[in-house]
Structures are given as structure tokens and as C-alpha cells.
Amino acid sequence: MKLRHVDKPQYRKMTNQVQFGVIAILAISSLVFGQMLIAILSSATVVAGQPTGNFYFNFGGVIMGLMLCTLVVKHGRKKPQYADVYYVWQLKQLQNKIYRKLNAIQQAAADNNVNALTILCFYYQSLAIVYELDNNTLTMTEVNRQISLLEQQIKDSNLSCNADDFKVELLGDF
Structure with missing residues (x-):
């Protein structure tokens, strides 16, 4: 997705x-x-x-x-007029799948696992999109902080990964 x-x-x-x-x-x-x-x-x-x-x-x-x-x-x-509603619904379902495996993904990301970092990029950026759409401003600062920490980790490790590289199959590793 x-x-x-x-x-x-x-x-x-x-x-x-x-x-x-x-x-x-x-x-x-x-x-x-x-x-x-x-x-x-x-x-x-x-x-x-x-x-x-x-x-x-x-x-x-x-x-x-x-x-x-x-x-x-x-x-x-x-x-077609409900495409955005369905897209966000699917995005929320995918976020739930990632959340259930988040501890394992974060542990692998701490070891600079590229797949885990890619999943986290997708996860945090998708959270930012959904929170913005749902006017969830209370947790937006935390999501933005997580995004910057992740980007800094990727930069410091000289890795290349972003949310566009995400595939659902990557979750199978965790």
C-alpha cells in the first residue's frame, strides 16, 4: 500500500x-x-x-x-466518491497490523534492520496522515518526534529506506 x-x-x-x-x-x-x-x-x-x-x-x-x-x-x-474513506479505512487496518508487531519491529530497527526501518517509516508517516485527517492534534507532536528520530537514525546509519518501499509482506519477518 x-x-x-x-x-x-x-x-x-x-x-x-x-x-x-x-x-x-x-x-x-x-x-x-x-x-x-x-x-x-x-x-x-x-x-x-x-x-x-x-x-x-x-x-x-x-x-x-x-x-x-x-x-x-x-x-x-x-x-469513486468513497475512495478516500475506503483508503483511510484500509490504512487504519494496516496500522493495526503493524501495531500488533511494533515491539519486535522497533527492536529490529534498533539494530538497523532495513525492513524494520522501512515499516516504521511507513507506520509513522501513515499515522501522521490519519491523525491530520481525524484532527488528532494531541498525539501529532509525538508522531512528528518519532519521524524525526527515525530519519536521524537512517541518516546516521547511511541507509536508504522510505515509506514508498513498504510492502505488507515485510511484516511476515516479525
């Missing part, structure tokens, strides 16, 4: 649309599916003061609503 520029206002607009849309679809479809299941499968007799026993039908409606949301997102991610 290559790092690329993402238009922040457009990304924020599309992210808000996706979040609102998924929440609306989930809420409405859960109610509709739940009511349909109750109408089709529930017993007709209801005793006053007693539970209706429709919990599982309502729960089934929520599950069906989640399945519908999954289908909508799976189909919608291919649309």
Missing part, C-alpha cells in the same frame, strides 16, 4: 455521510425487520402484564439490519 494525499474537507464530508447513512440504515432496518419477524412468527395472544417474548425477534431484526449494512458498505466502497 502506498501513501497518498487525501483531501481533508472531502474526506470529512464523505466520512460523515457514511457514518450517518450506516446508522440510519441500521436503525430503520432493525425496526422494520424486527416488526416483520414479530408479525410473521410471533404468537397472536398477548397477556396484559406479561412479557411478549419478542426479544429474539427484535434481536433477529438487529442482526438482519447489520447484514444489510454490511452489504451496503461492501457495495458502496467501490464507488
Whole structure:
């Protein structure tokens, strides 16, 4: 995966649309599916003061609503207007994979392992992109500090590596 520029206002607009849309679809479809299941499968007799026993039908409606949301997102991610949202989502997933192996990668980077340094270059630069897009200014200074320390280590070791050299396969070494 290559790092690329993402238009922040457009990304924020599309992210808000996706979040609102998924929440609306989930809420409405859960109610509709739940009511349909109750109408089709529930017993007709209801005793006053007693539970209706429709919990599982309502729960089934929520599950069906989640399945519908999954289908909508799976189909919608291919649309060009949501390309940035999908790209950042994939980037966050990749950051999570790297984070799970971060201790081993940092230890190898301390020994000037080129693959580890390449992974860290990608990781910190991708964090900077995502933090900027999500207005996460609290941890941005720490990420910038990590980037400068890494760049200094690469320069001092006379190595050549950058984020463009990153491939997911490099994670297999750690």
C-alpha cells in the first residue's frame, strides 16, 4: 500500500455521510425487520402484564439490519466518491497490523534492520496522515518526534529506506 494525499474537507464530508447513512440504515432496518419477524412468527395472544417474548425477534431484526449494512458498505466502497474513506479505512487496518508487531519491529530497527526501518517509516508517516485527517492534534507532536528520530537514525546509519518501499509482506519477518 502506498501513501497518498487525501483531501481533508472531502474526506470529512464523505466520512460523515457514511457514518450517518450506516446508522440510519441500521436503525430503520432493525425496526422494520424486527416488526416483520414479530408479525410473521410471533404468537397472536398477548397477556396484559406479561412479557411478549419478542426479544429474539427484535434481536433477529438487529442482526438482519447489520447484514444489510454490511452489504451496503461492501457495495458502496467501490464507488469513486468513497475512495478516500475506503483508503483511510484500509490504512487504519494496516496500522493495526503493524501495531500488533511494533515491539519486535522497533527492536529490529534498533539494530538497523532495513525492513524494520522501512515499516516504521511507513507506520509513522501513515499515522501522521490519519491523525491530520481525524484532527488528532494531541498525539501529532509525538508522531512528528518519532519521524524525526527515525530519519536521524537512517541518516546516521547511511541507509536508504522510505515509506514508498513498504510492502505488507515485510511484516511476515516479525
